[in-house]
Amino acid sequence: MEDSAELESILPYLPLVIGSSRRLLWPSKVVEALEAMSRGPDHSRVNCGEVLSIAISDMRASLSLADPLALSAPLGYALFFDELMSGADSRKWFAEDIPKLANLLLRLPSLLEVHYQNSRAYGYGLRILGPQQPGMVLLSQVSLYDSYSESQENKVRCIICYFQRICLQMPTGSVSFERKLLSLEHHPWQSFLSYPYADFWTKSTIRLCPFQVHSSGLIEDHAIEALEVDFANKYLGGGALHRGCVQEEIRFMINPELIAGMLFLPSMADNEAIEIVGAERFSDYTGYASSFRFSGDYVDKRSVDFLGRRKTRIVAIDALCSPRMKQYKPKYLLRETNKAFCGFLDQSKYSQYKRLFKMNSVLLNEGSSLPIKAKGESRTEEVRKSDEKSWHLEDCENYIGIATGNWGCGAFGGDPEVKTIIQWLAASQALRPFISYYTFGLEALQSLAQVTQWIILQKWNVGDLWNILIEYSCQKLRGEADVGFFAWLLPSLPK
Numbered sequence: 001m002e003d004s005a006e007l008e009s010i011l012p013y014l015p016l017v018i019g020s021s022r023r024l025l026w027p028s029k030v031v032e033a034l035e036a037m038s039r040g041p042d043h044s045r046v047n048c049g050e051v052l053s054i055a056i057s058d059m060r061a062s063l064s065l066a067d068p069l070a071l072s073a074p075l076g077y078a079l080f081f082d083e084l085m086s087g088a089d090s091r092k093w094f095a096e097d098i099p100k101l102a103n104l105l106l107r108l109p110s111l112l113e114v115h116y117q118n119s120r121a122y123g124y125g126l127r128i129l130g131p132q133q134p135g136m137v138l139l140s141q142v143s144l145y146d147s148y149s150e151s152q153e154n155k156v157r158c159i160i161c162y163f164q165r166i167c168l169q170m171p172t173g174s175v176s177f178e179r180k181l182l183s184l185e186h187h188p189w190q191s192f193l194s195y196p197y198a199d200f201w202t203k204s205t206i207r208l209c210p211f212q213v214h215s216s217g218l219i220e221d222h223a224i225e226a227l228e229v230d231f232a233n234k235y236l237g238g239g240a241l242h243r244g245c246v247q248e249e250i251r252f253m254i255n256p257e258l259i260a261g262m263l264f265l266p267s268m269a270d271n272e273a274i275e276i277v278g279a280e281r282f283s284d285y286t287g288y289a290s291s292f293r294f295s296g297d298y299v300d301k302r303s304v305d306f307l308g309r310r311k312t313r314i315v316a317i318d319a320l321c322s323p324r325m326k327q328y329k330p331k332y333l334l335r336e337t338n339k340a341f342c343g344f345l346d347q348s349k350y351s352q353y354k355r356l357f358k359m360n361s362v363l364l365n366e367g368s369s370l371p372i373k374a375k376g377e378s379r380t381e382e383v384r385k386s387d388e389k390s391w392h393l394e395d396c397e398n399y400i401g402i403a404t405g406n407w408g409c410g411a412f413g414g415d416p417e418v419k420t421i422i423q424w425l426a427a428s429q430a431l432r433p434f435i436s437y438y439t440f441g442l443e444a445l446q447s448l449a450q451v452t453q454w455i456i457l458q459k460w461n462v463g464d465l466w467n468i469l470i471e472y473s474c475q476k477l478r479g480e481a482d483v484g485f486f487a488w489l490l491p492s493l494p495k
Helices: 005-013 028-038 049-062 073-084 087-106 108-119 150-168 198-202 247-254 256-264 324-328 330-344 347-359 379-397 416-429 448-457 462-477 485-489
Strands: 135-140 174-181 211-214 226-232 272-277 283-286 293-297 313-318 401-404 435-438
Touching (some): 073 087, 073 150, 087 150, 135 256, 150 256, 150 283, 174 330, 198 330, 226 247, 226 330, 256 272, 272 330, 324 330, 330 462, 401 416, 416 435, 416 462, 416 485, 462 485
Parallel strands (some): 226 313, 401 435
Antiparallel strands (some): 272 313, 283 293
């Protein structure tokens, strides 16, 4: 295998070694163990949860992994596979699924070599996408317990469902992982936008996009194609592989291919977001947090694009954690709005964004703007309207809006009314054709539909709404506003 900077960056995190022939290899003891398991439990003796735990621990030792499994791991494996799982399912798991998974693991070195050969021309190879390094990784779908908790058991059931499904029929598509950023510096050659200052939002004349409110339903079940928001931890996946079981962790369980990104996408900075396209959904579920329950197979019927990715677009954006009163300070309002804006931008349309924003007299820290004439319509305004018109005509073919909800609220402690407005501003400025908002029945957002309809009737643009949000927040900080944003904006709202 040829030397590759991409491979060198990820190799310390892979359980493989490079042999004398420059080929990727499993250590010999791991090969022996996997070959034995591939022949079935009669040969490997791996026929119950406790023995599986021992086999995994032995392979980890052969790989010299620093962190051993928890002392309670054998008990946890035995509890799940020998007691919680039905006898028939357990026998099938050890007799059919474990051998197939062992065979798949034996193929990992060759699958990675093929991956790097195929990705060489496009620069989408598996690598660490570190902070401030925009880029994309495109993976084939092939390559991708301290105390008992019922929600944890059901997370495991989702993972087991995934492995059983791919053992029955291996997926053939692709999944892309992209680190997106708003550059903190401007360079003429860069192909992404710069991090906006407050003046960008204050002066924006981009119109507000349509706002749809759903008091019930789930983001992942949105009826038409949209960019679906992952209420992310700055470390992608959050507690998916630990005890977490809220919005992000649940999404990673029902779409387990998302977990692969946790390997090579380190924490997000304030000017970054992560977009993942193509992750297939394998599980259905009910409940949330402690009530989360696996409820069976889910057959994902979404179509695929030219890269073989399912048309499931997920964007991970991390909100401020426990912001309390500082969330009303302009500095942090800007941080949250820019974070959502980074996530909602379509980086493939950089040239169109740049042209429109320049003609909108709202440069992204890139120089002076063109003046607007006092009388009549200027050339700047004329071009802006023409560009907006062409953009929305194009969106008729690619009608990809935003599907979101109470981002940064709940456990993160954000103000749901303010966070709603922030996401609307970001979606509109990113020229998305709509925002579909799922309130999950949150009482604080009962009047959301009424408020957004009223705002649209005022024909405000992004700059108008931003300035009003800033005014409210300043009053909130001074102790002059003792009600939420909606009641402050529309005092006639029912209490």
